[in-house]
Amino acid sequence: MYIFKFRPLAILGLLGTLALTGCAGPIERWIVQTRVHQGDVALERGNLADAELSYRLALRVDPADEPARTGFVQAAGDYAQAEYAKGQFDTALTIINEGLKIDPSSVRLSALRTSIDQAKLKREIVISNYPTYREAGLQLQRAYAEIDVSNKAIMASLRSFSYTYDAEQLTKAIKQSYELQLDVAKDTNRLIVYRQLVESGVPEAAHAASSASGASLLPLP
Numbered sequence: 001m002y003i004f005k006f007r008p009l010a011i012l013g014l015l016g017t018l019a020l021t022g023c024a025g026p027i028e029r030w031i032v033q034t035r036v037h038q039g040d041v042a043l044e045r046g047n048l049a050d051a052e053l054s055y056r057l058a059l060r061v062d063p064a065d066e067p068a069r070t071g072f073v074q075a076a077g078d079y080a081q082a083e084y085a086k087g088q089f090d091t092a093l094t095i096i097n098e099g100l101k102i103d104p105s106s107v108r109l110s111a112l113r114t115s116i117d118q119a120k121l122k123r124e125i126v127i128s129n130y131p132t133y134r135e136a137g138l139q140l141q142r143a144y145a146e147i148d149v150s151n152k153a154i155m156a157s158l159r160s161f162s163y164t165y166d167a168e169q170l171t172k173a174i175k176q177s178y179e180l181q182l183d184v185a186k187d188t189n190r191l192i193v194y195r196q197l198v199e200s201g202v203p204e205a206a207h208a209a210s211s212a213s214g215a216s217l218l219p220l221p
């Protein structure tokens with residue numbers, strides 16, 4: 001999506017000139033409406049940064065425009081939520097604070113800011129308990145992604161039987177299912193250990209060994 005790049009000084013100069021000729025009102029409204037429309041389209045398409053920028057530019061021209069204010073707060077909430085989900089806490093909080101300048105009573109933005117503040121505190125506790133938690137968590141995500149692949153393989157065998165009527169495909173699916181059960185059991189045990197380490201911390205000796213080797217403390221299959 002293309003967003004017109006009006007220069008702020010150029011806009012102010014244009015509006016100042018038009019004010020002398022009595023045409024500032026209609027041009028100002030056109031600029032605001034254009035920016036709000038761009039924001040609405042960007043928001044609908046999920047282009048949150050573009051939406052936030054478009055509404056922001058509309059508010060520079062008319063800070064009191066209600067559609068621009070509403071759109072900016074909506075975009076700020078969505079944008080901040082997306083950054084929060086990526087672990088970008090500081091960026092999310094900056095966006096939230098900008099939104100709260102427009103609507104200090106926004107329940108959504110206030111609640112999201114509280115959630116992020118709590119997450120930051122919990123993150124510090126987790127880091128102090130288990131410094132290598134991030135890599136261990138990524139290992140678990142990869143392990144469960146492999147389970148998803150195994151499940152799709154079972155589904156493929158069943159679909160194959162639905163048109164070949166070859167019982168060997170069912171035998172294959174049964175074998176795959178047994179292997180899947182074993183993988184699920186092992187990964188569940190690893191997940192339990194991961195939770196314990198996150199909540200209770202890593203024993204000092206184990207932590208020293210982990211720091212020296214860089215290896216995960218989770219039991220590997």
